[in-house]
Amino acid sequence: MCKSTLFKFSALSLFLLIGMAGNAAALDGAALYKSKTCWSCHGKDAQTPIMPVYPKLAGQNADYAYNQMQDIKSGVRANGQSAAMKGVMGLVSDEEMRAIADWLSTQ
Numbered sequence: 407m408c409k410s411t412l413f414k415f416s417a418l419s420l421f422l423l424i425g426m427a428g429n430a431a432a433l434d435g436a437a438l439y440k441s442k443t444c445w446s447c448h449g450k451d452a453q454t455p456i457m458p459v460y461p462k463l464a465g466q467n468a469d470y471a472y473n474q475m476q477d478i479k480s481g482v483r484a485n486g487q488s489a490a491m492k493g494v495m496g497l498v499s500d501e502e503m504r505a506i507a508d509w510l511s512t513q
């Protein structure tokens with residue numbers, strides 16, 4: 407590979423990398439919280455759940471919330487009422503969980 411081809415190749419990979427990072431950042435946690443129906447159990451403001459035993463999520467630590475979502479999805483966490491939520495998590499990707507968790511922590 408000659409030097410200029412190599413340069414073009416690295417420039418392209420850098421461009422792709424920035425493009426992908428941009429996409430991940432563009433995921434809107436607030437919008438996902440609505441579109442993935444989280445609000446229907448946890449409340450529109452994430453602090454008025456439909457059942458007293460359902461958790462309030464607003465202000466929760468982002469990493470903690472993300473890990474709980476992962477565990478409920480995978481079945482590692484199957485205590486309490488977790489089964490109620492497991493179904494919907496099949497429709498939520500890792501990136502989406504991250505975006506929702508980050509948003510929840512700011513509420």
Ligand code: HEC
Nearest residue numbers: 442443444447460461471474485486487488490491494506
């Ligand atoms: C069908 C009702 C339902 C839906 C829909 C639902 N959840 Fe849950 N979620 C629950 C219940 C019930 C629990 C508590 C489980 C338990 O008792 O341990 C829970 C727990 C959680 C927890 C852990 C809270 C903690 O303090 O440990 C997080 C985070 C969470 N949900 C986020 C979400 C997100 C984000 C969505 C949308 C993608 C969602 N939930 C959709 C019912 C639901």
